[in-house]
Amino acid sequence: MSTQALLRLPAGLALLAVALLGPLVSDAADVVDLYQQHCASCHAPDRLGAMGPALLPEGLARLRKADAVETVTKGRAATQMQGFADRLSAEEIGRIVDW
Numbered sequence: 001m002s003t004q005a006l007l008r009l010p011a012g013l014a015l016l017a018v019a020l021l022g023p024l025v026s027d028a029a030d031v032v033d034l035y036q037q038h039c040a041s042c043h044a045p046d047r048l049g050a051m052g053p054a055l056l057p058e059g060l061a062r063l064r065k066a067d068a069v070e071t072v073t074k075g076r077a078a079t080q081m082q083g084f085a086d087r088l089s090a091e092e093i094g095r096i097v098d099w
Contacts, residue, residue: 030095031096031098031099032099034088035099038084038087038096039052039055042080051080052080052081065097069093069094069097072084072088072093072096072097073085073090073093
């Protein structure tokens with residue numbers, strides 16, 4: 001399984017694939033861990049949405065990557081979406097957005 005394919009899986013399946021495939025997907029495991037630590041409490045562990053909206057590729061297709069990076073970095077005014085620039089590097093934010 002390619003890293004790109006793994007990144008499209010729901011978080012639970014991605015974690016299982018990481019456990020089974022080990023170091024071949026360690027980069028993907030890192031992004032899943034980042035998501036679980038920083039995003040899952042609002043967007044749900046499976047990315048189906050909770051307090052925050054669902055974060056599935058089908059629903060995000062119309063959103064430009066640069067806009068998503070800015071939202072994760074700076075947050076979104078008048079919403080509960082906080083910025084993560086003080087906790088995540090630009091590279092980590094980019095990886096989460098790609099996922």
